[in-house]
Amino acid sequence: MPDPLTSFVALVGQRSLQAVREVGYHAALLVEAFYWLLFGRWRRQPVRLSAVFKEAVGVGVNAIPIVALASFAVGMMLAIQGIYTLRTFGAEGQVVLGISLSVTREFAPLITGIFVAGRSGSAIAARIGTMQISQEIDALRVIGINPVRYLVAPLLAAMLLTLPALTILSDLIALFGGALYCAGELSLPMGIFFDRSFEVLVADDVIHGVLKSFIFAVIITLIGTANGFNVSAGAEGVGQATTRSVVLGCIGIILADMVFTFLMSR
Amino acid sequence: MNASDLAIDVKNLVTHYGTRKILDGISFQARQGEIMVIMGGSGSGKSTLLRHLLGLHQPTSGSISLLGKDITQLSADAMYDLRKNMGVAFQGGALFNSMTVGENVELPLREHTRLDENTMRIMSRMKLEVVHLAGFENLMPSELSGGMIKRAALARAIVMDPRLLFFDEPSAGLDPVVSAELDELILILRDAMNMTIVVVTHELESAFKIADRITVLDQGRILMSDTVAAVRASDNERIQSLLNRTPRNEAINPDEYMERLTREIF
Amino acid sequence: MDIKIEDWPPFKIVRLCGDVDLHSSPRAREAILDCLKLKAPLLVELSAVSYMDSSGVASLVEGYQTAKKQGLEFGLVAVAQSAMNVLKLARLDKVFPIHASIEERLESA
Numbered sequence A: 001m002p003d004p005l006t007s008f009v010a011l012v013g014q015r016s017l018q019a020v021r022e023v024g025y026h027a028a029l030l031v032e033a034f035y036w037l038l039f040g041r042w043r044r045q046p047v048r049l050s051a052v053f054k055e056a057v058g059v060g061v062n063a064i065p066i067v068a069l070a071s072f073a074v075g076m077m078l079a080i081q082g083i084y085t086l087r088t089f090g091a092e093g094q095v096v097l098g099i100s101l102s103v104t105r106e107f108a109p110l111i112t113g114i115f116v117a118g119r120s121g122s123a124i125a126a127r128i129g130t131m132q133i134s135q136e137i138d139a140l141r142v143i144g145i146n147p148v149r150y151l152v153a154p155l156l157a158a159m160l161l162t163l164p165a166l167t168i169l170s171d172l173i174a175l176f177g178g179a180l181y182c183a184g185e186l187s188l189p190m191g192i193f194f195d196r197s198f199e200v201l202v203a204d205d206v207i208h209g210v211l212k213s214f215i216f217a218v219i220i221t222l223i224g225t226a227n228g229f230n231v232s233a234g235a236e237g238v239g240q241a242t243t244r245s246v247v248l249g250c251i252g253i254i255l256a257d258m259v260f261t262f263l264m265s266r
Numbered sequence B: 001m002n003a004s005d006l007a008i009d010v011k012n013l014v015t016h017y018g019t020r021k022i023l024d025g026i027s028f029q030a031r032q033g034e035i036m037v038i039m040g041g042s043g044s045g046k047s048t049l050l051r052h053l054l055g056l057h058q059p060t061s062g063s064i065s066l067l068g069k070d071i072t073q074l075s076a077d078a079m080y081d082l083r084k085n086m087g088v089a090f091q092g093g094a095l096f097n098s099m100t101v102g103e104n105v106e107l108p109l110r111e112h113t114r115l116d117e118n119t120m121r122i123m124s125r126m127k128l129e130v131v132h133l134a135g136f137e138n139l140m141p142s143e144l145s146g147g148m149i150k151r152a153a154l155a156r157a158i159v160m161d162p163r164l165l166f167f168d169e170p171s172a173g174l175d176p177v178v179s180a181e182l183d184e185l186i187l188i189l190r191d192a193m194n195m196t197i198v199v200v201t202h203e204l205e206s207a208f209k210i211a212d213r214i215t216v217l218d219q220g221r222i223l224m225s226d227t228v229a230a231v232r233a234s235d236n237e238r239i240q241s242l243l244n245r246t247p248r249n250e251a252i253n254p255d256e257y258m259e260r261l262t263r264e265i266f
Numbered sequence C: 001m002d003i004k005i006e007d008w009p010p011f012k013i014v015r016l017c018g019d020v021d022l023h024s025s026p027r028a029r030e031a032i033l034d035c036l037k038l039k040a041p042l043l044v045e046l047s048a049v050s051y052m053d054s055s056g057v058a059s060l061v062e063g064y065q066t067a068k069k070q071g072l073e074f075g076l077v078a079v080a081q082s083a084m085n086v087l088k089l090a091r092l093d094k095v096f097p098i099h100a101s102i103e104e105r106l107e108s109a
């Protein structure tokens, strides 16, 4: 029998190898999707605008209600927490600054990313996974349709278009939530709240959030599609892939957020 | 047999899944206009062979020539062109579930041609007529029965008038009447269009009815590739047991058997 | 593929020669539909067709339906075997008026 330490090391080695392989697969998928987006028409296989539009409705437009609701709640929560904390210093007036910066730089992109990952990441993995086990992916290939061009590229484009837009929407609605609470608690007119907010915010803050949303868009698309393509065993496999794509998608987003924030604030 | 009228020419094909050898030294040929049936028990490698013929996997070694082109060496663009001459009906149909039956049948035309919208509509409806599915083009695949799905898949496979048609298990899971109808269709298609048709099946009756030649696979090797009469007359034990449906009864090698049972334990 | 358009009063004749396939059938379709715009009865002559696929047949179907709507005659003449096979496959040989030759159609008038 092999001793526990050796087998533990072997296990760690295997897992790392698998992780590296997976990262490699994602990278290749990303490169290929961009390739088709940019050069598809020269290879006689253009990425159809109608497909991008359809995906954009699915992942973006349909996500508006839930992202709006979550953003509103987060804005309000930040106001409640901010006023409660700042009151101990007698600095409630600073709450506008706190809300504005944390919403645009951190919360709006994060909330949007997490919700879209939960909503669409799972749906993408389920759709592609189901297509994989019903041989629809093979059918695409034998017809001569590259599955990455047909399924991944339009989705990637749609995500890159809609996630930043959703993030900006989330910015506005979260600020509105914060303003509403401040109006009640501090008798601060909403007009004044927004005036002050736009005074402290510089373009950089909003861009910071939007840049993150581009990264999240890539992460959600790649993790969802890759997990879908790798489904091999039946309905159970599809179930695992959807779960995996949501969990990995959310973790990926949070880790990327941390790294990005760290790098940008140095 | 003249090399130029060989529609399919497989030489010494060897394939693996991971480290497991699945096909071993497969060679066979089919002429233009011939119906070649690939037979064999479950797990003998029929589907694997088909997937290689379709260019869905790269073999370990050997060559596969379709219409005079070796698909193991072909560039992506040349393969894309070749695919216009290939039609495939998968075992489960592999219709795209998000599209209507009509859209499914039209898809190859949309991807490969610049025909007028009306022409494409008429062409796809003509093919639905051929498979006796007239008037079903607006239904979704989920609204079709098993036999209808196979026929719709066949309509999609022949919409481009391919010179090569591949059909995986046409009769699996169908009642005898419906599967006899499909056999009839295969014969009509060959006669009208001079297609070369490869049918994978484990149904003897259907095989003998439609085949010009039969290739018998057993555990990844070819037992025989010959005319129907020759296969019927063969005195090979495994072929006879396939024909007579007797369970296999192999000689046991005691050492190998013990090794299989106790591998990785001692 | 070559297309020749001839006048055999009162008929217009569209003569298709060579391969009528995915590449060339759009031109055949256009020629047929253009002729029908002249409001003349139309015969499509197919004796020199070496190969016709379903896109060619689809063009004939569209032409026939267009002619019918305008109350114009539409017929096929001297259908070559390969084209006939495709017509038969979709049972269209029982739908199109098919004549052995142009002269035959003219005499029967």
Ligand SMILES: Nc1ncnc2c1ncn2[C@@H]1O[C@H](COP(=O)(O)OP(=O)(O)O)[C@@H](O)[C@H]1O
Residues within 6 Å of the ligand: B017, B022, B040, B041, B042, B043, B044, B045, B046, B047, B048, B049
């Ligand atoms: N995706 C796969 N990965 C690993 N092994 C496979 C895979 N597909 C098939 N096999 C194995 O290959 C062998 C041949 O399978 P298959 O070609 O499906 O046989 P058949 O179609 O004749 O029933 C079987 O032993 C099967 O377990």
Ligand SMILES: [Mg+2]
Residues within 6 Å of the ligand: B046, B047
């Ligand atoms: Mg099989």
